[in-house]
Amino acid sequence: MKVRLFKPCVGEEELAQIKEVFDISWLGMGGKVPEFENKWKAFIGATAAMGVNSATAALQLAIGAFGFPKGKKVLVPAQTFVSTALAPLHNGLDVKFVDADEETLGMSVEDLERKYDEECVAVMPVHFGGHPVKMDAVVEFANAKGLKVIEDCAHTQGGEYQGKKLGTFGDVGCFSFEEKKGMTTGDGGMLVSDDEALVERLRPTRWLGIDKDTWKRSAGYTQTGEQDAYHWYYEIDHAGFKFNMNNLAAAIGLAQMEKLDWMNERKARAIGRYMEGLSDVEEARPIVPFDLDGYSSYWIFGLRVPKRDELILHLKAKEIATSVHYTPLPMHPLFKDHKEPCPVAEKAYGEMVTLPLFPEISDEEIDYVVEHVRTFYGK
Ligand SMILES: Cc1ncc(COP(=O)(O)O)c(C=O)c1O
Secondary structure (H helix, E strand, O other): OOEOOOOOOOOHHHHHHHHHHHHHOOOOOOOHHHHHHHHHHHHHOOOEEEEEOOHHHHHHHHHHOOOOOOOOEEEEEOOOOHHHHHHHHOOOOEEEEEOEOOOOOOEOHHHHHHHOOOOEEEEOOEOHHHOOOOHHHHHHHHHHHOOEEEEEEOOOOOOEEOOEEOOOOOOEEEEEOOOOOOOOOOOOEEEEEOOHHHHHHHHHHOEOOEOOOHHHHHHHHHHHOOOOOOOOOOOEOOOOOEOEOOHHHHHHHHHHHHOHHHHHHHHHHHHHHHHHHHOOOOOOEEOOOOOOOOOOOOOOEEEEOOOHHHHHHHHHHOOEOOEOOOOOHHHOHHHOOOOOOOHHHHHHHOOEEEEOOOOOOOHHHHHHHHHHHHHHOOO
């Protein structure tokens, strides 16, 4: 048996949505984008949402929205994907790395308090693997210090903390719909906020700085019988980015949203089966303390284990795909000048392994992976 690590759950529903886009022959930014934005903001419970072409773009726009003075610092977890740290760097800011919480591998609130200094202007918690960061504590600390909070929700699409959707605790929440994520649009992302004015300010920035997008200009002129010889006219008052979501991606997103609850439920069930199958393997500690009561949206299932590299090779021999998420950012050459100690993230890095998880993973596939982890540890 061959077991994949990730597998997007796409089929007839997505094809039907894509067909609608083909039928009107409008593949770029168009009417499906606001439709998807409205559906997403209702699901998440935010006042405003803006579709972009990745979470990387959403994070960059979110940090840029506050106009922080160049050279200030943003508190970023050591245990994350590089996009979190690129957002400050591309905005002329520096990063200050915060260590992981030993139990959850999310941002450690104690280390956040230690690493903070007066040059810090924002904090970017990442719900690692889909496990919620203690957002009440982070927001309380951020408010006390005047820090903006940008939640990186790339690993969760609908997960909750204390009954409230992740992405709604901070000033801005940023989601990923990249192909391996809990829900996909191929590539794509969404920025949400309760600050509607902030999101409206960013709309032209995602579209090169142009104040009226092509869809709006054309829809007004061609579909409403409007008489305006200057319907094509637009202005640019700042240097924006080509970060927009397109109609094809939004169409896929609309279809994916219809099955999102089901996909999240399926993953929770799969994680439960893994945990049960491995419960007596002392060496196999779940990578995060998976909490499957209530609404969860986990992205990965993984373990923290001794002899991690040997386990990876053992599973490879059985055609089971694995990975490691992630090398802590301070260990990359890009951050060689950042000497902040992050011992928890570095220790966990040597023990982590990501195992197959996706909504349509079968019981047989899970049991096959479990069996080979068990035999590796002599069970
Ligand atoms: C924590 C985190 N933030 C941001 C991103 C970037 O997402 P995207 O690929 O949509 O730009 C990722 C992607 O893996 C991620 O893991």
